[in-house]
Amino acid sequence: MVKSKDTTTEAQILNAAKSIFQRKGMIGARMQEIADEAGINKAMLHYYYRSKQLLFEAVFKKAFLLLAPQLNEVMNSDDKICEKIKGFTHNYISFVIKHPYLPNFIIQELNRNPEFIQKLMTEKHFPSIDKFRNQVNEKVAEGILRPIKAEQLFINILALSIFPFIAKHLLKSIINTNETEYKQLLEERKTEVADFIINAIKI
C-alpha cells in the first residue's frame, strides 16, 4: 500500500512551507513554524530539502508554474483580442480569488531577488506576449483599435486584474468597505475589468 501522494512527509512539508512562505515571505518565515504547521520535527525539513533556501525555491517554482501557464495559454491562443481579454481577466481573477496570497508572493520575492527571474526565464513555461503584441499592433494599424502600445495594454490588463488583491487592505480602508463588500467588488471585477479595458481600446 503506497502512501497517498499528499500525505507523505515530503508533501506535508511542501504544503506547510507553501502556506507559511506565501503568508510571511522568505525572510519572515521560520523553519520551526513550518515544521509546526506540518506537525513534524524540524530536522525533517533539512532531511528532505537541505536548506531553507532550497525549500523556498521548491515552493516558489511550484507557485510560479501555477500562474505562468495560465498567462501563456491565453496570451498565445488564437482567440481575438477582445476574447483574450475577457477570457484572461475572468479566469485570472477567479483563480486569484481562490489563491489570494499567490500574486503578492511572487511579486514580493522577485523584488527581493530580481536575479532569480533569470533562472525562471530559461524554463519552457515562462510567459511571452509575442503573439499578443503582434495582434495588437496589427489591429491598431488597421484602425480597429485605438492607438496603444501592446506593452502598455498588457501592463494595464495585469494591473487591473491583480492590484486589487495586492493592495486589498489599503483599498478596503480608503473606499471604506467591509470584507464582504470588498469580496463582492472583486467578484464583480470578473466581468467589469474586461468591459473597462475593451471600452478603453475600441474606437
Add this chain to the structure above:
Amino acid sequence: MVKSKDTTTEAQILNAAKSIFQRKGMIGARMQEIADEAGINKAMLHYYYRSKQLLFEAVFKKAFLLLAPQLNEVMNSDDKICEKIKGFTHNYISFVIKHPYLPNFIIQELNRNPEFIQKLMTEKHFPSIDKFRNQVNEKVAEGILRPIKAEQLFINILALSIFPFIAKHLLKSIINTNETEYKQLLEERKTEVADFIINAIKI
C-alpha cells in the same frame, strides 16, 4: 548656531531608517545596517527611538503622510472628473518615479499588519473618496459617463498608476524590456493612463 534640521543625529537616523526599511521591509531590515547607513552607533537608534518597532512606525507614518495628502487633495478638489483623473495619474506617476520604493513599502507593511491601518484612519489626512464618489454617481446618472461604480473606477485608477512600480521586475521580464525601455514606458504612462481611463468611461 542650531544644527540644520537634516543633520541632527535624530534626523540622520530617520533618513537611514527610511532608506533601509523601504528597500527591505520591517522584517528584512537590520538595526546594525541602519546604524551603518547613518554612520553612527547602534545604541543611538534605541536612544532616540526606543525600539525597532517604534523606529519603523516613525518611518511608516512619514511615508504614508507623503502619499495620502496627494491622494486626498485631488480626490476632494472641485475639478471635473476628467481633470481629476488627468491630474492625479500624472502627478502620482511622476511622484512615484522619484520614490519608487514608496507604494510597495506601504502596501507590504499594511498586508503584514492590517490592524495598523486602523491607527492611521483616525488621523486627519486619511484619504476618502466621498466627493469623488458623488461626482461619479452624478455623472453616471446624467448619462455622461458609462455606468461604473465609483469604487471600481477608483481601484482602476490606483491600479494603473501604481502596479507597474510594484511588479516592475516581473513585468520587465515578461514584456522583455531592459531598464531604460521600461523607464520610458513608465514615463509614457504619465499621460497614457489618463487617456486609457477616460476612453473607458466616456460614452
Add this chain to the structure above:
DNA sequence: ACTTTTGTCAACCAAACGGTTAAATTGTTT
C-alpha cells in the same frame, strides 16, 4: 569652576535563528 544633563560609544547579553548530530525507531531485504 563645578555640577547636571544630554549625547555617544564599545562591549556585552539573552533569545531566536538555521542548521547538525547521533541515537532511536521503523521499514525492507535476504
Add this chain to the structure above:
DNA sequence: AAACAATTTAACCGTTTGGTTGACAAAAGT
C-alpha cells in the same frame, strides 16, 4: 530473525539579532 537502509527525534551548536549597560565626553546650567 538478522542485517541493512530509510526515517524520525531530541538535544545541541555557532551565529545573528534586537536590545542593554556602564563608562565617558560634550554641552548647558549654576
